[in-house]
Amino acid sequence: MSDKKATVLFVCVHNAGRSQMAAGYLQHLAGDRIEVLSAGTEPKEQINPSAIAVMAEEGIDLTSSIPKVLSDEAVLASDYVITMGCGDKCPFFPGKTYLDWPLEDPAGKGIDSVRPIRDEIRAKVEALIEEIDAKF
Numbered sequence: 458m459s460d461k462k463a464t465v466l467f468v469c470v471h472n473a474g475r476s477q478m479a480a481g482y483l484q485h486l487a488g489d490r491i492e493v494l495s496a497g498t499e500p501k502e503q504i505n506p507s508a509i510a511v512m513a514e515e516g517i518d519l520t521s522s523i524p525k526v527l528s529d530e531a532v533l534a535s536d537y538v539i540t541m542g543c544g545d546k547c548p549f550f551p552g553k554t555y556l557d558w559p560l561e562d563p564a565g566k567g568i569d570s571v572r573p574i575r576d577e578i579r580a581k582v583e584a585l586i587e588e589i590d591a592k593f
Contacts, residue, residue, distance in 0.1 A: 472497025
């Protein structure tokens, strides 16, 4: 086990739903063992209210999160780059671990429709933590 922390960047188009929920779970479940970043290729003004509501049910507060624009610097700083529907717009740099999580976009959906997306994200984040813990 090294002193180096893994850095994970979650990327989706608007950085308002999927990537924010994934970042919230990773911070919540891994604590300070893993550095967590999130960004979007076309960030919205604010986080999806349904995403905030379903994460609050899990005890995770996204109300202070702000969508950020994806930068090359964020990708370069990351060990893992996890994309969620941003397709070819995500920059690619050698030496990074890229994972694509094909998740439904919660934009415009109500809480009942966003809960299953949230639960799928949680399962993926838990598996990711196991993988990172095995490597770092």
